[in-house]
Amino acid sequence: MLKKFLFADLDDTLFQTIEKCAALAPREALEPAAYYSDGSICSFTTPAQRAFFAFVSEGMTVIPTTARSLDSFARVDLGFSSYVVLNFGGIILQPDGSIERDWQGRMHGLMTAALPGLQELGARIDAWAEETGYGGRTRLVEDAGTPFFIVVKDPDKVHANLERIEREVVLPWIADGHGDYCVHRNGNNLAILPTSLDKANAVAYVTERLRREHGEIVTFGMGDSRSDARFMADCDYAIIPRRTQLSKLTVETL
Template structure:
């Protein structure tokens, strides 16, 4: 049945699939870098996340806080984040729907349970790559020490279901520069295949690289926000609108699966769009 013209209907909440860091909130360093408070009359900041010691780490501007307040009350808000199951606990925001964590490796249901089907799929994909992930870290740590690059490494891991048992598996390798020299990370990413050629000649068949500011992540091909979002959309009500926001080029691949998407007026994706427009 159709009607010839639009008529007001009861409001149906859309799904909002949202990247978190640098999309909804950011550190003080990024606030200054992006001049987010420059033209705002109210320069008060609201704490969005804390560090491991419980100290304030990331913040909303007043405009961002208003945006999140609207999102959380008007939409079913679904975080889609690189944060893992421990890091998400340091985000002090009310999430009560699905959550996509660790670049898509973890999918939490609204009740907080890990989706068993997705868990099993990730277990099967990650198990064959455990030795390669350890080798990746060892080779790159040695390279950093040899060339005095000042890199900091963290191998993210989590528990995955194997039948009726849980097994702790490595997921991906994260690298930061201690002094936040982003060029060094970009050089590492550009030369990674050459650095690994003697140890992991099949690197490109099993892994990909994500670089954004002072974050370099080396991830298995099976671990990506877009894969988890594609799986999740099949679980959701297709009659409800999907929209979302993200700041990185990697986010674009999950955003393109939604009905509408956008990006803040700062960050990697925004800069790339501006570059294309200017060219």
């Protein structure tokens, strides 16, 4: 029988914040799934999510495929035993938890080359924020000694404010000769990434590893956002949670 592997995004796919749980399950039915650095609860699972995770864990191997860093992934309280894809595909962990060094070396070179563009755009966004009185600022996300992307969060969690930054600052900058960068906006996160940083690339790398280890396999992809669609499309089957950005763009529009 062919071995089966599920590449699964984490946040808003296998669990979510308490605010987003309100539309999915009553408070008393929730269980903690991830934590902040101070030990307080960050995200919860619903009964349906727990049942789904138990179901897929019986018949396939779940491979987290997430934007989370090494530190924030370590604070996820779910059991995983295989490869892990972190930082939008910037880092791959091997089953023993160590960083896959060949992939890390490749990504470090690509990300170092992309860093000046991220710094330039970050300065433009911060200058715009200063001029307009906007309270948010950019943050460069680095992990294991490698810079990966910049992110802006709205301090008041007004998602429409991030749309304005994307429209007035980011998209014009990309159109002005910076096509090797792309935007990922979902909820209260506006991230700008080098196009060479892509979960799909890391998933393809891990999939090839798995085929060398196990022969022919069956792959599943699961995610909630537009940016997840690329790696999901490369899998044999795709799974989309309801009431997510990706479901609203696909199945819920039919």
